[in-house]
Amino acid sequence: MPRLLSGLQIFLLLTLTGLTPARxxxxxxxxxxxxxxxxxxxxxxxxxxxxxxxxxxxxxxxxxxxxxxxxxxxxxxxxxxxxxxxxxxxxxxxxxxxxxxxxxxxxxxxxxxxxxxxxxxxxxxxxxxxxxxxxxxxxxxxxxxxxxxxxxxxxxxxxxxxxxxxxxxxxxxxxxxxxxxxxxxxxxxxxxxxxxxxxxxxxxxxxxxxxxxxxxxxxxxxxxxxxxxxxxxxxxxxxxxVRSWYWGQAAIGKYVLIWFDIIPPSASNHAEYKRIHIFDKDSRRHLYSSCADDAVAARPYSKDGTPLRFPPKPGDPVPGVMRIVAETPAVDIRVVGGKRIAGDGRAYTRLFGGVEGCVYGECASEGMAIIEQMVL
CATH class of the missing domain: 2.40.370.10 (AttH-like domain)
Structure with missing residues (x-):
């Protein structure tokens, strides 16, 4: 009859073999x-x-x-x-x-x-x-x-x-x-x-x-x-x-938006992964989500409005403006005046800025956002 290991013996065996960093x-x-x-x-x-x-x-x-x-x-x-x-x-x-x-x-x-x-x-x-x-x-x-x-x-x-x-x-x-x-x-x-x-x-x-x-x-x-x-x-x-990663949360007017625009490594056969969610800040309702290929586009610009390279590469200038556009529903907002609150400004950057633009045809200029850019 085979000899059975006790619970303590099993625990020690797993610990010594490095299989119990979590229980x-x-x-x-x-x-x-x-x-x-x-x-x-x-x-x-x-x-x-x-x-x-x-x-x-x-x-x-x-x-x-x-x-x-x-x-x-x-x-x-x-x-x-x-x-x-x-x-x-x-x-x-x-x-x-x-x-x-x-x-x-x-x-x-x-x-x-x-x-x-x-x-x-x-x-x-x-x-x-x-x-x-x-x-x-x-x-x-x-x-x-x-x-x-x-x-x-x-x-x-x-x-x-x-x-x-x-x-x-x-x-x-x-x-x-x-x-x-x-x-x-x-x-x-x-x-x-x-x-x-x-x-x-x-x-x-x-x-x-x-x-x-x-x-x-x-x-x-x-x-x-x-x-x-x-x-x-x-x-x-x-x-x-990931080759490049844009994420953000923005509040503008009565809306809150969350988005991703991610570029995988060049070996991938998929160009971009795009996600957007929109909420009504007043009623707290979830209004819209999309994972479609054209769900949203996040694009970097300089402060004077000149388009920056996309997808970005390490060492590219930190965006002075980030434009977020979705055709359905109608979204066209710009994160402006962003100040760096995290990262080295080269590979990883988190910015806090104001927001202006339109969501569902309602336009405002007193919003705020935190956005991330990660580049590899």
Whole structure:
């Protein structure tokens, strides 16, 4: 009769072979995954269809050198206040804009003040405990003093930061989150979470009310503005899927827009992946989504209106204007006066700017947007 291994012996065997950077614990209506900071060996299972694990929960069962997942939280308010915090489960090999090649639990913070000051901070955790209750997620990155907690229906998120080494302490609260979307529409209409081949996207909070109350290096950053929360993840390194990447969230008039315009590597036979979502800010209704080949076009211009190279290459000028156009429905907006709030201005850039233009034939000039450009 073969000798059976005890539970402890099995655990030790898996640990020594590097197969347990994450473990899953099941409880009543609760699902918790624990990641440690080391890169996993072996294959990672990646979820690209909406299932029973929770809309905003982890989409990886382990973090090897090729996969990534993150939780992104953002708030902005005119004229130049913003706060962004991102909790990663990724190595720098998988997502090349990170720094630490060995630790897979980095946390990054960017903030901007109305006086034009910008800050960037980054640290990493030794252990991340990420749980879902209903569709909402919660995460504790230990011992960084940073964590988030989401409600079951994802309408509310509370983010807390208390890290003396980074000089940041405070809270960021999201409330009144509108209904979530997937790349091609409402989760009631589609179960695919695939933004493009091998990359997933789930937008738990397309927009909501954001209340930021942070003290950074002794200066208070306090504002109430437009909030946003999503997550991206992938089964292959970012560089294998993306040549250039434009993403943005804009508020103009009574509308909120979210878009992607992504160019894959030249070896791909697909020219662009385009996604757009439009919401009514007043009624909080989801008005429109499209994944069509002509869904939206995001194009860079200089400040004087001269078109810049598209797709961009590393080192190209940072866009002075970003024009977002969709024929159906009628959208023609421009993100103008953008100031860099993150990135090196070469390969990765995040800009905060004003918005002018028209949506559904209604024109305005007092909007705001945060946009990203990533180039490989």
């Amino acid at each position: 899953t614990l099941f409880g009543r209506d609760r699902h918790e995954t624990i990641f440690n900071s080391s890169i996993a060996h072996g294959a990672s299972k990646v979820q690209l269809l909406l299932g029973s694990s929770g809309f905003d929960g982890p989409k990886l069962d382990s973090v090897n050198a090729s996969v990534y997942d993150w939780w992104y939280f953002q708030a902005m308010a005119r004229p130049f206040s913003s706060f962004v915090i991102v909790f990663f489960t990724s190595s720098a090999n998988a997502f090349p804009f990170l720094i630490d090649k060995d630790n897979v639990l980095p946390v990054w913070i960017w903030a901007s003040f109305d006086n034009g000051t910008t800050i960037r901070r980054q640290t990493h955790a030794e252990v991340a405990r990420i749980s879902t209750l209903g569709d909402g997620s919660s995460g504790r990155y230990e011992p960084t003093g940073m964590h988030w907690s989401g409600s079951r229906d994802m309408s509310k998120y509370d983010i807390s930061v208390d890290n003396k080494e980074l000089g940041i302490k405070g809270t960021f609260n999201i409330s009144l989150g509108t209904s979530p979307v997937l790349p091609c529409g409402s989760p009631k209409a589609t179960k695919s979470m695939e933004l493009m081949p091998n990359i997933g996207w789930a937008n738990a909070v397309p927009f909501g009310a954001g209340d930021v109350n942070m003290n950074i290096d002794g200066s208070d950053l306090r504002f109430t503005g437009l909030a946003y929360h999503d997550k991206n993840w992938a089964s292959v390194p970012f560089s294998q899927s």
